[in-house]
Structure formats: structure tokens, C-alpha cells
Amino acid sequence: MxxxxxxxxxxxxxxxxxxxxxxxxxxxxxxxxxxxxxxxxxxxxxxxxxxxxxxxxxxxxxxxxxxxRQILDKVNATVNDTRRIAQHRKTVFSIGFVPSVFYGQLPLMVRRLRRNKNLEIVLHELKTREQVDALKAGKIDIGFGRIRIEDPDVDQELLFDEPMIAAIPAGNPLTHHRPSMKELSAWPMITFPSGPGPNFSDLTQGLFHRRGLRLNVIQQVNDLQTALSLVASDMGFTLVPEQVRRLHREGVEYMPLDDDNITVPVIACRRRGENPNAVMRLANTILDGLVENRLTGRYP
CATH class of the missing domain: 1.10.10.10 (Winged helix-like DNA-binding domain superfamily/Winged helix DNA-binding domain)
Known part of the structure; x- marks a missing residue:
């Protein structure tokens, strides 16, 4: 063949x-x-x-x-990485991520990895399901997502659970106090991303459904930035992970929730059964330190 x-x-x-x-x-x-x-x-x-x-x-x-598809993706990734290494004499380390994890520890991890002049860091914005496929195809070396996906070839490690907050139009009555999930459910909701699950949209809507609350989802969009733009336009609210509050957006206020233990996981994905090379060991060491800082309150 x-x-x-x-x-x-x-x-x-x-x-x-x-x-x-x-x-x-x-x-x-x-x-x-x-x-x-x-x-x-x-x-x-x-x-x-x-x-x-x-x-x-x-x-x-x-x-x-x-x-x-996976075989040809792996071949193409290998050829591209080989060309890149030959041109720059660097080791390529590819990271997949969902946008909502890029406002906390991940930029610090990338910055520290880039201090190694022999490394070239390549970033791929991918949904969690896409990260699993990319790992199996050899397109990325590690992924950071939000959704648990069972796959025999991929290990998923829970790094920590992150509080959820509400992104609400500035001046909305919900910004006068910590809103409850019940109060939020009475307002139009914007979810992201759109498309087939499992995805972050399923996760956030499930938080309401498990409490017996009905939602009025007026818009599903592809990404966080678009969701926040619609919030700023007074179209409705959306739920986001706590670290997104670092993304300052005119017309949007970030509010902690009145309900306890409303969290979303941050998950690292790696290929199962693969012995970590020197670059992966370095990445894991940096990641362990950043997660420890997060868990002990020395955020980020």
C-alpha cells in the first residue's frame, strides 16, 4: 500500500x-x-x-x-515540521487550545517555552474534539480544552476547575448585584461555539438544565470575541470562565455568580502511552508550576 x-x-x-x-x-x-x-x-x-x-x-x-485522514494528516504534519526544523534548526512544539484558556496561564507557558532558543512554538486554535483528532494525527503535541472526550489514544488530565462568571451588558440591572442562575435564565442568552457538540455551549446550557431552568438562547456564535460583541450590543448575556475577565471590553461587565460551585474544567490532552521527550518534560514542569500557582491563589 x-x-x-x-x-x-x-x-x-x-x-x-x-x-x-x-x-x-x-x-x-x-x-x-x-x-x-x-x-x-x-x-x-x-x-x-x-x-x-x-x-x-x-x-x-x-x-x-x-x-x-489521520495517517495523511500525520504525514503532512511530519513533512511540514521537517522542513521547518531543517530551515531553522529548531524543535517544533505544537499546542492546541480553546480561546477561553488563553487569558490565564497558557500565555505564560508559551513565553517560558520560547526562552529556549532551540524551540519553535506553534499554536493552533482548536475545539476540544479537534484537539483529540490533532493529537492522534500528530498535528499537535499537547492540547488545552474544556470538554471531557473519551478516546483510547488520548489522556485527559484535569488541571483545575475554574469559576464561571457572567458577561452582562453594562448598565443592565443584573450588574447591580451577584446574579443567580435563576435570574440569568430570565434574560436572553448568547452561547458559543455553534456547531455540533460536545462543546462549551453544551456545558454552559447544561448548568441551567440541571437546575431545572429553561433558557432563551437567542444566538449561537462561533467564538468568544463575537459573543462578547453581542453582549456589548445589549443582545443578552453569556457565561465565560473567570480568566476571561482579563479581556477588557467596553460595554461588558463581568459579574461573579451568586450560586456556589459553578465551575468549568481546564483539561490538558496528551497522546496516551508516549514517553515524554525533553521538550514535553519541560512543558510539563512549567505547567505544573503554573497550576500550583493557580490552586494556591497565586494567580495566574
Whole structure:
């Protein structure tokens, strides 16, 4: 099996048609058809169901597509990192993060890692689910997220639980006192990110649902900055982790909640079973110190 077989397979799977896939790959259709047939024979599994109107992935084909994507992502990441290392003679350390963790300890960790002149730090803004996939594909070395996702190839470590606060339009009556979850539920809510879960939006809405409170979600947006812009426009409130209060925004006031123990986790993700190299050991040492500062009140 060659890498071209995986690329050919992915093109056919995406197009669900040999003719369109061949055009995408800039090859003739007969060689493409033969290559897919050879791939199926080598694996010993039919990857496609041939129908009159096109192709459909089999159950095995769907699984193979997911694995092929991860393999090619890993290859591409390895090639890019190799080129970067050759050009700069540096070790690349890639970090995935959700935006809401970038206002606390993470910038300090990046700053300290960058003191090592032999390191090049690459940052990738990724949702937690995307971080898990990126770890498995070798695109990142460590990820920082909010959501627990079970995966046999990835370890998730709870660093600490962070209090939630409410971002409220300036001058709103809710800014005159610590609002309760019940009071907030009576106001329009903005959630982020939009899209399929599990994500931070599911987590924040679940805080209300578990208390038997109904919500009026008027807008789902893709990112924190947009959510805060809508809050500043007096569209509604949103819940954010405590460290976001460092992001000063005109027209937005950050209020602690009246309810106790309303928290959201900060989770580190790493590849399971991988012996940490020197860079990872350095990152872990820096991270341990920052988390200790957070837990003992020496914030950040």
C-alpha cells in the first residue's frame, strides 16, 4: 500500500464518483478504478458499494476513511515540521487550545517555552474534539480544552476547575448585584461555539438544565470575541470562565455568580502511552508550576 492509494481513496470517498475523483486528482479514470480495486484486494474488504447513481462507503470504508485522514494528516504534519526544523534548526512544539484558556496561564507557558532558543512554538486554535483528532494525527503535541472526550489514544488530565462568571451588558440591572442562575435564565442568552457538540455551549446550557431552568438562547456564535460583541450590543448575556475577565471590553461587565460551585474544567490532552521527550518534560514542569500557582491563589 502506498500513500497515493490513501489519497486516491479519500478523493473517491469525498466525490462518491470515480469520474469526478479522477478529475480532482488529474488522472484518468481507469488507473484510479484499478488502484481502488487493488486497495480493496490488499485489505481484503470492500470499501465501496457500487450503485447506479454513484458510490457509497461500506461500514469498513467509513472506518478506513477516518484512519486514512489521520495517517495523511500525520504525514503532512511530519513533512511540514521537517522542513521547518531543517530551515531553522529548531524543535517544533505544537499546542492546541480553546480561546477561553488563553487569558490565564497558557500565555505564560508559551513565553517560558520560547526562552529556549532551540524551540519553535506553534499554536493552533482548536475545539476540544479537534484537539483529540490533532493529537492522534500528530498535528499537535499537547492540547488545552474544556470538554471531557473519551478516546483510547488520548489522556485527559484535569488541571483545575475554574469559576464561571457572567458577561452582562453594562448598565443592565443584573450588574447591580451577584446574579443567580435563576435570574440569568430570565434574560436572553448568547452561547458559543455553534456547531455540533460536545462543546462549551453544551456545558454552559447544561448548568441551567440541571437546575431545572429553561433558557432563551437567542444566538449561537462561533467564538468568544463575537459573543462578547453581542453582549456589548445589549443582545443578552453569556457565561465565560473567570480568566476571561482579563479581556477588557467596553460595554461588558463581568459579574461573579451568586450560586456556589459553578465551575468549568481546564483539561490538558496528551497522546496516551508516549514517553515524554525533553521538550514535553519541560512543558510539563512549567505547567505544573503554573497550576500550583493557580490552586494556591497565586494567580495566574
Amino acid at each position: 502506498e500513500l497515493r492509494h490513501l489519497r486516491y481513496f479519500m478523493a473517491v470517498a469525498e466525490e462518491q464518483n470515480f469520474t469526478r475523483a479522477a478529475k480532482q486528482l488529474f488522472i484518468a479514470q481507469p488507473p484510479l478504478t484499478r488502484a481502488i480495486k487493488q486497495l480493496e484486494e490488499e485489505i481484503g474488504v470492500e470499501l465501496f458499494i457500487r450503485k447506479s447513481r454513484g458510490l457509497e462507503l461500506t461500514t469498513g470504508g467509513r472506518y478506513f476513511l477516518e484512519q486514512a
